[in-house]
Amino acid sequence: MLAPGLETIACNLCGSRSTKLVFTTKDYRFLVDDRDFSVVRCTGCGLVYVNPRPDERDIHRYYNNEFYNADESPAKALASVKDRILGMAAHLDRYPKGRLLDIGCYRGEFIYHMNELGWDAHGIEFSSRPPNLFGQSIFYGDIANAPFAEQSFDVVTIWAVFEHVYDPRHVLKQAHRLLRPGGTLIILVPNYNSLPARFMYHDDVPRHVTMFTPKTLGQLLEQEGFTAKSWECGQDVYGGSTRGWLNFLVKRLAGEPMGDIQAQNRSVERWHEFSRCIAGKERPIMKKIDDFDIWLAPRLDRLLDRLMLGFIMTVHSQKRVAP
Numbered sequence: 001m002l003a004p005g006l007e008t009i010a011c012n013l014c015g016s017r018s019t020k021l022v023f024t025t026k027d028y029r030f031l032v033d034d035r036d037f038s039v040v041r042c043t044g045c046g047l048v049y050v051n052p053r054p055d056e057r058d059i060h061r062y063y064n065n066e067f068y069n070a071d072e073s074p075a076k077a078l079a080s081v082k083d084r085i086l087g088m089a090a091h092l093d094r095y096p097k098g099r100l101l102d103i104g105c106y107r108g109e110f111i112y113h114m115n116e117l118g119w120d121a122h123g124i125e126f127s128s129r130p131p132n133l134f135g136q137s138i139f140y141g142d143i144a145n146a147p148f149a150e151q152s153f154d155v156v157t158i159w160a161v162f163e164h165v166y167d168p169r170h171v172l173k174q175a176h177r178l179l180r181p182g183g184t185l186i187i188l189v190p191n192y193n194s195l196p197a198r199f200m201y202h203d204d205v206p207r208h209v210t211m212f213t214p215k216t217l218g219q220l221l222e223q224e225g226f227t228a229k230s231w232e233c234g235q236d237v238y239g240g241s242t243r244g245w246l247n248f249l250v251k252r253l254a255g256e257p258m259g260d261i262q263a264q265n266r267s268v269e270r271w272h273e274f275s276r277c278i279a280g281k282e283r284p285i286m287k288k289i290d291d292f293d294i295w296l297a298p299r300l301d302r303l304l305d306r307l308m309l310g311f312i313m314t315v316h317s318q319k320r321v322a323p
């Protein structure tokens with residue numbers, strides 16, 4: 001019997017219901033509740049996802065105001081995501097300016113920036129909770145109901161959103177419908193084939209419901225009429241993903257349970273810093289380890305990125321003219 005608010009689902013990539021447990025975890029970031037979530041791997045195709053997961057009514061509880069930073073002023077909002085937006089915009093430098101659709105556009109910062117640069121940018125946001133801070137053209141709701149003409153966009157972007165989406169295949173179908181033939185789809189997602197995702201359980205469960213690899217995302221794109229053109233694993237949009245790796249390693253060697261490490265490191269205050277506790281005691285040596293880690297992380301990231309083992313991957317793909 002499933003607890004209320006949970007649903008079990010079939011694999012979004014191959015439809016199979018046969019899975020193997022990979023790990024269990026809790027919402028250590030916002031501590032909304034104490035529920036254990038199972039992350040499973042499809043035995044048919046290898047897709048990794050949360051199952052059972054909160055159903056679509058219940059998942060909203062896990063997106064609180066802290067997640068949306070709903071109270072920030074426009075200036076503060078823009079400043080807080082400036083580097084990220086510049087990193088995203090750099091991905092579009094290689095394309096001529098045209099009509100752009102950003103799926104999961106949050107508070108509209110990116111489309112505001114792109115409109116300033118001369119693009120004709122629009123957005124879709126699944127939740128009506130993030131405020132439209134810059135008065136942009138944003139449709140709130142299911143992408144299937146958005147009032148945009150078919151084949152009317154040159155580029156569609158999905159930045160750090162696809163891992164949150166409940167039906168990734170549906171979103172790709174809709175992106176395909178809205179893109180002109182030959183148009184570009186850019187998706188940035190966490191890479192499950194990475195040190196932070198595999199060993200440090202870096203994914204933000206239960207908000208991240210699907211954990212893609214280049215293989216599983218590539219297959220989904222191919223099936224929905226897209227040809228992948230380039231895969232990149234740079235941490236230019238979300239930097240420093242291996243930060244905390246040494247801290248993690250030392251605690252594991254000291255016998256600290258996985259759940260305790262996650263609980264220490266992933267609470268809101270410690271999202272970007274790491275706990276100095278081992279077995280509940282403050283250890284000065286952990287401060288030194290963290291200092292070294294700050295130096296080490298960008299170097300390790302660059303190495304892993306070259307091997308396509310970085311935590312963040314970005315794929316540029318093209319809508320095929322023929323099916």
Ligand SMILES: [Zn+2]
Binds near residue numbers: 043
């Ligand atoms: Zn599958």
